Amino acid sequence: MHIRTLGRHFRESIKSLGRNGWMTFASVSAVTVTLLLVGVFFVIMMNINNITSNIEKDVEIRVHIDQAATKQDQEAIGKKIEKIPEVDKVRFSPKEEELTNLIKNLGEDGEVYKPFEQDNPLMDVYVVKTKTPQDVIKVAKQIEAYEYVQSVKYGQGYVEKLFHFVDITRNIGIALIVGLLFTAMFLISNTIKITIVARRKEIEIMRLVGATNSFIRWPFFLEGLWLGVLGAIIPIILISTAYYNLYEYVTPKISIKFVELLKFSPFVYQISGILILLGGLIGVWGSLMSVRKFLKV
Incomplete structure (x- = not known):
């Protein structure tokens, strides 16, 4: 295709949007x-x-070492844990650190444990992170069988x-997104089809x-693209504005570290890109499917 011909198709597709004002408005509105949504x-x-x-990333295994274990026994347990294929990180936390953390986490109530600093009843601990959260149960059962592992x-029960719950939420989310996208494709393509039929x-x-056929298709191809992109502009503006205000209002009020909204940037730009891409693809698809039935005279 020559550049001159392509330029003609661009001009015709844009002019067509103006000539068919009401149908353009209906398509863009859809x-x-x-x-x-x-x-x-x-x-x-x-x-x-x-x-x-x-929440999944926050799941970890705490391996309590028997107080009868020697330093060599503790090191041997640590090396065995590191060799487990599913294990990502292993950190040793001595009982002194465990008591300090306990006192700190309890705040004023932790003061009652300060006398135990000289005679610490807690155990040394290995804190284990797995490569994927779902491996936690398998790895924990394997470590539980090691010698000198107290608990x-x-x-x-909660993990x-x-x-x-996470699996159900994600599966439902995927199903709803797929269903909504198919509904969007059906509604938008039908609206564009009406424009083409006219x-x-x-x-x-x-x-x-x-x-x-290609000469006829190109203006409609581009017109469908413009309709999809134009229809994505208002949702992008509304969603970006609403999410910015929600993020600024909610973020200072959240005190739980793993319950946080995605940062405004780059999240909103990602959503904007997805909407423009979806709008353009659906617009093009609707136009091409509609034009095809009229290419046989």
């Missing part, structure tokens, strides 16, 4: 409403996924429920005078 749902699901991921704690005579005439 894209706007649908992408607004898609965008809001994406924002909700991506923030839920971020929170659940932070292994990983939130047994299983957490992983189950101009079927124009297509038939172009076909009869010898215009090739």
Whole structure:
């Protein structure tokens, strides 16, 4: 295709938007409403996924070493844990550090434990992080069988429920997003089809005078692209403004470290890119599918 021909297609596609003002408005409105719903749902699901991921990352295994174990025994346990394929990080926490952390975490109530600093009843601990949170249960059971391991704690009973809840949330989110995208494609493409159907005579005439299929398709291809992109602009503005205000209002009020919203930047730019891409793809797809049925005269 020559550059001159491509330029003609660009000009014709833009002029067509103005010539068919009401149909353009209807198509852009359909894209706007649908992408607004898609965008809001994406924002909700991506923030839920971020929170659940932070909770999963916070899961760790605490291996309490028997007080009868010598220093060599402790080091041997640490080396065995490091050799487990699913283990990512291993950190040794001596009982003095454990008591200090206990007193600090309890605040004023921790003062009662200060007399135990000279005769510390706590045990040395290995803090273990796995490569994936789902490996925690498997690794904990393996470590539990080691000699001189007094106990292994990983939130047994709660961790299983957490992983189950996270899996359900993600599966439901994926299903809803896929369903919403298909609904968006159906609604938007049907609206664009109405625009194309209203101009079927124009297509038939172009076909009869010898215009090739590609020559006819290109203006409609570009027109669908403009409709999709134009329809994404308002959702992007509304979602960006609303999310900025929500982020500024909620973030200072959240005190739990793993419950936090995704940062405004680059998150909003990612959402904007997704909406523009979706709008453009759906607009192009709707136009091409509609034009194709009129190319046979």
